[in-house]
Amino acid sequence: MEKSVEDVVIVGAGIAGLATSLGLHRLGIRSLVVESGDSLRTSGFALGIWTNGWRALDALGLGDILRSNHKQLTGTITTSVISGLTTSQLPFTAIHSWGKSDHELRAVNRKVLLETLESELPKGTIRFSSKVVHIETDHHHHFNSLHLADGTVLQTKVLIGCDGVNSVVARFLGFSNPSFAGRSAVRGLVHFENGHGFEPKFMQFFGKGIRYGVIPCDDRTVYWFFAFSPLQETETEVEEDPAKLKQFILSKLGKVSDHIRAVFEKTQVQNMVCSPLRFRLPWELLWGNISKDSVCVAGDALHPMTPDLGQGGCAALEDSIVLARVLAEALKEKASEKEHQRIQKGLEKFARERRWRSIDLISTAYMVGLMQQSDGVVMSFVRDKIMARFMAGMLLKKAGFDCGKLTVSS
Template sequence: MAQVLEKAVVIGGGIGGLTAAAALHRRGVKVTVLERAGSLEPAGAAISLAPNALRGLDVIGLGDGVRALAAWQGDGGLRAPGGRWLSRSSAAAATERFGGPLVLLHRATLIDRLAGLLPPDAVRTATAAHLIDPGDPGAPARPARVSTPDGELEADLVVAADGVHSAVRHLLFPDHPGAVYAGFTTWRTVIPLPGVRFASHETWGRGRLWGTHPLKEGRVYAYAAALAPAGQHAPDDERAELLRRYGDWHDPIPAVLAAVRPEDVLRHDVHHISEPLPAYHHGRVALVGDAAHAMPPTLGQGGNQAVEDAVTLAHHMGDLPAYTAARLPRTTAIARRAVRAARLSMMTHRAGTVVRDTAIAALSKAGPALLLRSFDDIAAWRPPAGDAVSFPAPFPAGEDRARAADDNRDRDRD
């Protein structure tokens, strides 16, 4: 039986936590967000949002604002380290097929807009939170309890959005093995790079990859990944490590590396949940985002799935078993696909990578739509019934549409 919710506590002020808070607030729930860090400012990197996540943001009134702020991804594709195109992608074809664009923006921008949907006193930073009691929605009902440095809070619902190494997850499911190292590390940077024109691309080598994507205002988002022992760091600095690994790869990679400063580079090992949880809830507590289903970034769906979680949770906020039923099968399937994509992109055997690249190139030439079709079930997601909104047209209208097309053509010059 669905429960009436009046108060919710969200542990974690990242994308999943803030989206959940905004969605619950929109449904009339009094929400308190507890963030351990001293501010909501995230690490300096960008995020790609696919049509599925944008539809989730539409539910809380943020979709159009994000589309306007973000860079719409233009034509691009997959390349080899020497520059050869293995496959080409059409932004127009993807937008038409999926009913919306793939966009990129800085994480800080998204966090700021999400926080702006909440009352000023809803977010408490520099506040460590610990789940004391998950509560019980049965009879007799018992609220969940969370401790903070300022005292305990009771809630009808606790949203655990405390990340890949979630303490709440461990408390709820102590026998679960938790997150494990995925076998590779990542580097990310956002830098200004005015005047450099290039097509969005991801480049696959042997046991390593690189991606470069234009953002608005002459900025660039670049990322890399490589097989490495867990906890390893460069002997000097991470920019030097990137130069060693990628300095002889195709343009615009050398230009990006020349513009980057050591302090601009973030490095993080990738951890994921290889064994799915039995449920995404227990008592009055629900897990969202990486706390529930951390996955490798190879499909670009980590943050997107957190947004889906958040709006689905708000829809089922009084019936957490329904939330688990809606989210666990989907996210488990996507996480497994992300693991398979990581294995493919991180292949090290020389002959195997030749076969891989040849197969991708052949598939791209024989049927470009086949590559798009593989993303259908991910991008086609829509919010639960009753939360659907009137989605915008795939392209901007009139003069804005022409300007967007011109911008894409300019960015896509090699």
């Protein structure tokens, strides 16, 4: 049985895992990232990164690298699929002379983001095909043991779970499996060889129990999502058959332009993925162990949420900066206090900083999604005539968060 000892082990090579590892690397702390898959997890195709996410990427030194390949969006437009009429338009304020606006949103290719994070890490940081099957904590010697599927045992001073909605580390800390939100979502990516011709805007569509969005990534690539309520029992095979799923989506688009419809028509079925939407019950975070001793969770392992605010990936990036900062302080500090005590206090500080932010995002996303996808007559009227601009503004409000710089106080 192979054994090895590491200072910091991060489970999961997704956005949170790689960004946390890179944040630690920037602060002079080595970590090992273990990933169950044999390559980077790039499902989902793209994600919207808002102002708060770009602040975190700037702190990691990657912002401008990613900006160069992804178009900045200038505003959001909301349209009713029932009437075909625009219900709200919200610009992201004026763009200043130095090229940045008060609010920044770009649809970023997930594969490009992960590969960019990986490229900045030292060689050998990620260990693929390493599935964690069991975790033990030795309280006497202050280390955690990770048993991998191949028989390897990793011992580490700090264990960070960034292993997604099905997190092994979250279960180890006592969290339940995330709850089903009563909706599913399809995500897709389509390439227009001669250009798509869309303005750089986030286009959202609501009504009849569905919600979808169309977001340009660059001049030729468009990312889209389509969220829907549970299907009838006779329709359950639709989610498992890509061809039927595509036809289902086309039948539900409602009153939209041929230009929008073409986005879905031209998407190849292999460039679509469907998954149920799940979220952490907010009250679990009130009393749950975000950290315990030298173990903690971040990213989707901490705060799985519905995509209605577009904040899942951004919140994971925020986590990475805060977590790298508190851990580097704990591991570098030269004080009379023992190292394991400094680590525990550092992770507790991370939990305090991220607990209410996570609860806020999870709760708001769920309520916004519930309202946006309602097909009731009264709720539809309130949403389209009264709440549309308010909900669009809510996206910007939650994106105004600043996780701070990647610096350690002396």
